[in-house]
Amino acid sequence: MKQYIDSGKKDTRSGFGAGLLKAGQANPNVVALTADLKGSLKMDAFAAEFPERFFQCGIAEANMVGVAAGLAIAGKVPFIGSFAEFVTGRVYDQIRQEVAYGNTNVKIASSHAGITLGEDGATHQTMEDIALMRALPGMVVLNPCDYNQTVQATVAAAKYNGPVYLRFGRPGVPNFTDPEEPFVIGKAIVLNEGKDVTLFATGHTVWEALKAAEALEADGIGAEVIDIATIKPLDEEAVIASAAKTGAVVVAEEHNMAGGLGEAVAGVLALHRPTPVEYVNGQDRFGQSGTPSALMAAYGLDALHIAEAAKKALARK
Amino acid sequence: MAKSNKELQTIATQVRRDILRMVCMASSGHPGGSMSSADVLTALYFNQMKQDPATWTRGGKGQDMFILSAGHMTPVYYSVLARAGYFPVSELASFRQMGTRLQGHPSVRKGLPGVFQASGSLGQGLSAAAGLALAKKLDKEDNIVWCLCGDGESEEGQIWEAGMFAVFHKLDNLIAMTDWNGKQIDGPVEEVSGEGDLAAKWEAWGWRVIVADAHDFESIEKAFALAKAGKGSGVPTMILWKSEMGHGVDFMAGTHKWHGSVPKPEQLEDALKQLGETPLGDF
Incomplete structure (x- = not known):
């Protein structure tokens, strides 16, 4: 069978951080928000390079979703970042009204998804987020598999016009996809x-x-x-x-x-x-x-x- | 061209007629809060907002923007938008009908001019307004973002999250307003939630707070002028409008019972007689 080489374990959330920086460099309208999880979401590089385009929201995810919707209406491309449970289940109704029904160009960056969040346990391990986001009319749901693909998926999400749910994880995992391969939304x-x-x-x-x-x-x-x-x-x-x-x-x-x-x-x-x-x-x-x-x-x-x-x-x- | 208080009064009376006729034609809708906000929204759209219905886009570049956080107040919202020239007044007759752009709660899906964001699930509009204000700061636009909340709606925790955010990010281009009529579906606010003194709460939250009579145009214009003077202060402003649910019709005034219920035909006739006709004419 075709051989894939693990070039060294890397976390997909770092792929998101690298992709966000790239997207921010390519498009001055890209902005980023977090609810007190800048470090966990690896948004530091973006925040350092574009401090005026990075917004700390405090531990208030519901408000963060609405603020992002407002920014999107006015032409910005906001990425909101938190743990998967807190940007889906906790704020489902906000995403439904402000992002999906409101059809705003908001990118939901969902880290620490699934069981591999690990030691923090079940309160933080969502195994239901794909179901919630899939249920929303018009929501694009992306779940890249490694660091390289997550970089590319983040860049693709920024270019796509419409609501996107971008799911990635916490632990280091094998990094094996082609770093130059562009991410095509909707393609297996x-x-x-x-x-x-x-x-x-x-x-x-x-x-x-x-x-x-x-x-x-x-x-x-x-x-x-x-x-x-x-x-x-x-x-x-x-x-x-x-x-x-x-x-x-x-x-x-x-x-x-x-x-x-x-x-x-x-x-x-x-x-x-x-x-x-x-x-x-x-x-x-x-x-x-x-x-x-x-x-x-x-x-x-x-x-x-x-x-x-x-x-x-x-x-x- | 600024409208005189007398002209505003005439428009507001017509708006109240529109509200009652719309909910009666639809056999549903929320007249109570619409009546309590009619004077304020009339003054806002006709004398305060920098806006131009002819060049309106959802992105709101170079214009003041308004978010109706208390989304159930569509009757007053749609009437004021139509009377201000955003869409034909005749379209008010389609309120809540199949296929209408005038959905029960504001929608952006059918392209109704004037509506920037969906609302209806309470407590969310102030956050969206804060996002718009933040974008205007980023784009170095000096327009104002306006937002109207309900006092019942302010029981939602997200309102206070947005309140904290707007102060932290120094959104002095955000003017929020609360229709403080003291009533919600199940009864007086104090019997439903014990919400308490909104003025003290918003002050504690760090906002500039203005309390004003919502049914006196002199008071309304003064409050707006004071609110706008907050630009450059680095602090967002909250206008708490002391209002009366169902204001303008004696049997509707001051009771929560008309939050979301519709007058019977003979009650409508009585109400329209009380309001009186205006030269603007019914839709």
């Missing part, structure tokens, strides 16, 4: 071609899916690995084409079942190409304290579980 990325089973993955599970594909190859199974970096709008054509080719599907995500990528993929396939689907996700649970890698294993989100799910899907062909 085929990382490896295979004929027996398709592994759809998003965010931190993409690397795990690649590792699973290697293990499957050793067992003589050809796994197609597709990076769903844009969860909404979903690249339905790519989903249908790959399912038609392999006839068995696994969907892996660092998110719960309800409203996640798994349901999105299954919904498309039920309509256009009924195919056996196995899910690798947090099911219907809250997280807990632990190291990111221990949690990924304990909640069944790692390469081992993806490979097992692939064999189950194959058996159902």
